[in-house]
Amino acid sequence: MLRWPDPERVLAQVSRWASELHACRPSLQAVGVSGSYGRGTAGVGSDLELVLIDATAAGPQNQRLLHWPLDQLPLSCDAIVMIQAEFDQLMASGSRMAQELQRDLRWM
Template sequence: MNRAPGWLQQAESDLEIARITAQAGRHEWACFAAQQAAEKAVKALHLHLGQEAWGHLVTRLLTELPITVPSMLVEKARSLDTLYAPTRFSDAFPAGAPDEHTAPCRAGRRSPMLVRSLRSSVLRWPGRAEVLQALAAWTQRLELPGLAAVGAFSSYARGEAGVGSDLDVLVIVEERALPFERRMAQLPLDELPVLAEALVYTREEWERLGERSSGLAETLRRETVWVRGGVD
């Protein structure tokens, strides 16, 4: 019995739930449903190709397919995988519930677009150096009181970014009146050349990050490429 059509049908249903919950403002469930839709769609493809797959990580499910998968899809899967637990469990964030942190801009993100070179009519995706340079210029225009440092982490910092990759930005400020979940929305991230998300910490929160999440703190300190200022 071929169960692939059933899995694909459920994936389409989950995707519709993602759209409905996003429109209702329940962005944490919209993000989770989107992750589930991708997971079930890839499992349907596994079954269609004559093999069974287990687990929830879309990235791993894609890489275990017996066919070549575009790197752009794998990169997008990494973004979806980050939504599997944090959108449902409160302890994935410094404080508060998932629905307080899952902003509309994350649940309903615009599609990534290629850019046109100034010296060519060919559409292309900006490279690592170009993106980091744009980020550095962006920080000079950024009107943010008490701005201490700005850097990039994840794929652009590691030099692993490809077509469709998001830019992960780390911002450190001396003090911040807004609650953690509202800080990213205050940044003009749409001025950057690629889709971007940001973590905004006060200096005190940054220094104490290891107490709450030692793994995240270690990763950020190891990976971050500072383009303005810098903190230990």
Template sequence: MLEAVRLWSAERKREVASLQKVGVFGSYGRGTASVGSDLDLLLLDAAAEGPQHQRLRQWPLERLPLSCDALVLTPDELTALLSSGNRMASELKRDLRWLA
């Protein structure tokens, strides 16, 4: 699965110059994924703007071989999130694994 995500990420990076990194978190980031696990992605896009539902439109998540939840953040947004101390920040600090 992670190899498929790496290939998908490499294709996206060739198409979108502002895409800096793609990472997995949740069960795939922890290495505990099993049957029924979904894929949690974080796309670090320097040019991202607008609400999440608009940001996600440009990314062909349907090309991934598994259902996917994704966040598209700018580097500044990720830095702010990680320093917020909330539950999501704790989970990302623990689980986030950069693939591309």
């Protein structure tokens, strides 16, 4: 029998993770979940897709990710770390990613 964590439980864990990180890293302004967890369609095999808004984010994306303990999350995770201005620019771009985020993004 295959077991997978309940989506609401996963989202609750992500919310706690975000709150705990914000307590020790005030530069973390927001954490959003997109993809199947944002849409509410997550099921067996779904991974987490996160958007982190960090006021101090700088450098290439792969280096930005090193500052966040994604391994503490309950599932494997794809994440993007941006400052607010980058996020705003992305959302105004009309790109496919922006459209998907507008449709699916759920702030924790």
